[in-house]
Amino acid sequence: MKGFAMLSIGNVGWIEKERPACGPMDAIVRPLALAPCTSDIHTVWEGAIGERHNMILGHEGVGEVVEVGSLVKDFKPGDKVIIPAITPDWNSREAQRGYSMHSGGMLAGWKFSNFKDGVFGEFFHVNDADGNLALLPEGVSPAEATMLSDMVPTGFHGVELADVQFGDDVVVIGIGPVGLMAVAGAALRGAANLFAVGSRPNCVEAAKKYGATDIINYRDGSIVEQVMEKTGGRGVDRVIIAGGDVNTMSQAISMLKPGGCIGNVNYLGSGDSIGVPRIEWGCGMSHKTIRCGLMPGGRVRMEKLAELVRLGRLDLSLLLTHRFSGFEKIEEALMLMREKPRDLIKPVVVI
Ligand code: NDP
Ligand code: ZN
Numbered sequence: 001m002k003g004f005a006m007l008s009i010g011n012v013g014w015i016e017k018e019r020p021a022c023g024p025m026d027a028i029v030r031p032l033a034l035a036p037c038t039s040d041i042h043t044v045w046e047g048a049i050g051e052r053h054n055m056i057l058g059h060e061g062v063g064e065v066v067e068v069g070s071l072v073k074d075f076k077p078g079d080k081v082i083i084p085a086i087t088p089d090w091n092s093r094e095a096q097r098g099y100s101m102h103s104g105g106m107l108a109g110w111k112f113s114n115f116k117d118g119v120f121g122e123f124f125h126v127n128d129a130d131g132n133l134a135l136l137p138e139g140v141s142p143a144e145a146t147m148l149s150d151m152v153p154t155g156f157h158g159v160e161l162a163d164v165q166f167g168d169d170v171v172v173i174g175i176g177p178v179g180l181m182a183v184a185g186a187a188l189r190g191a192a193n194l195f196a197v198g199s200r201p202n203c204v205e206a207a208k209k210y211g212a213t214d215i216i217n218y219r220d221g222s223i224v225e226q227v228m229e230k231t232g233g234r235g236v237d238r239v240i241i242a243g244g245d246v247n248t249m250s251q252a253i254s255m256l257k258p259g260g261c262i263g264n265v266n267y268l269g270s271g272d273s274i275g276v277p278r279i280e281w282g283c284g285m286s287h288k289t290i291r292c293g294l295m296p297g298g299r300v301r302m303e304k305l306a307e308l309v310r311l312g313r314l315d316l317s318l319l320l321t322h323r324f325s326g327f328e329k330i331e332e333a334l335m336l337m338r339e340k341p342r343d344l345i346k347p348v349v350v351i
Contacts, residue, residue, distance in 0.1 A: 023127075157295040
């Protein structure tokens with residue numbers, strides 16, 4: 001079979017591989033729609049997970065089951081399924097402790113395009129099919145549902161980590177596709193003032209549609225000062241970090257009320273440590289909480305999120321700014337993701 005792969009750090013290309021084998025609890029799936037991710041870019045061009053040779057990329061997709069193992073109960077060939085980016089081993093110790101995303105080691109629930117071939121192949125392997133696949137609901141298009149693999153659950157996990165409650169004032173730093181889903185999730189959870197930090201016009205427009213009450217442009221000066229000014233100097237209850245740079249954590253701490261909470265889902269790509277501003281941290285006594293996480297993955301979470309889309313409570317079409325047709329277009333879509341033209345939110349390839 002053919003796949004689009006990371007050949008080595010900084011190099012990508014088409015390769016031929018054996019079709020993956022199906023274990024007793026697994027499924028083999030062929031893609032119907034695929035999306036490249038910012039994480040694919042970090043993996044190939046920033047060496048974020050170290051060197052990989054001839055590893056098929058991709059972890060966001062919707063597909064059709066072509067084979068299931070003898071112990072799989074709930075899926076059969078022909079089923080259309082959403083594939084979560086994170087596919088934990090649900091019988092692991094970590095999953096039993098409530099941290100499925102770290103099953104087998106830190107961040108090891110992320111298997112596609114990390115420890116094994118990803119979804120940019122003519123076929124791909126899904127471990128623990130009953131625990132990790134979700135049926136694509138009637139009426140939800142495969143293109144839109146690709147956003148359920150990673151963008152929706154990651155943005156929403158940021159909202160969970162920040163523990164957004166009714167009437168909270170919330171800042172979402174970064175409004176790429178992940179941050180936009182954090183805005184949508186915070187609005188669904190009942191945020192009051194919802195400040196979205198970003199600059200690209202498309203993303204700003206989408207953030208407003210997803211429920212942002214104010215837009216803060218980080219290119220216009222300190223985001224801490226802008227938030228403080230808009231909140232009468234009080235700051236906010238929650239900050240969700242879905243983008244930014246080495247200063248973002250410190251800024252998030254500074255704009256938080258005492259007792260507030262930060263949820264970080266951003267990949268921190270440089271530096272050895274993250275700064276904590278001493279005074280704004282209450283000299284260590286601020287009751288400000290930082291929580292951070294990889295999204296948990298799993299079938300139940302995916303089914304619940306898909307139901308929000310099916311019922312029209314979450315419109316994913318706003319994220320899909322660039323649509324391609326045909327499997328071979330995955331290369332173009334990935335390169336577009338790398339260039340990040342200013343009108344891009346997310347590309348999708350329909351097969
Ligand atoms: P994008 O690159 O599309 O979006 C990043 C956002 O951050 C943009 O809105 C950008 O603004 C904004 N930004 C950039 N610099 C700053 C700054 N200095 N201050 C404030 N805002 C800034 O990324 P994605 O939405 O695709 O992904 C977001 C992050 O989430 C990535 O790091 C990705 O690796 C990570 N991720 C984490 C996962 C998890 O499970 N935890 C899973 C998937 C992704 P502008 O409008 O100017 O572009
Ligand atoms: Zn992703």
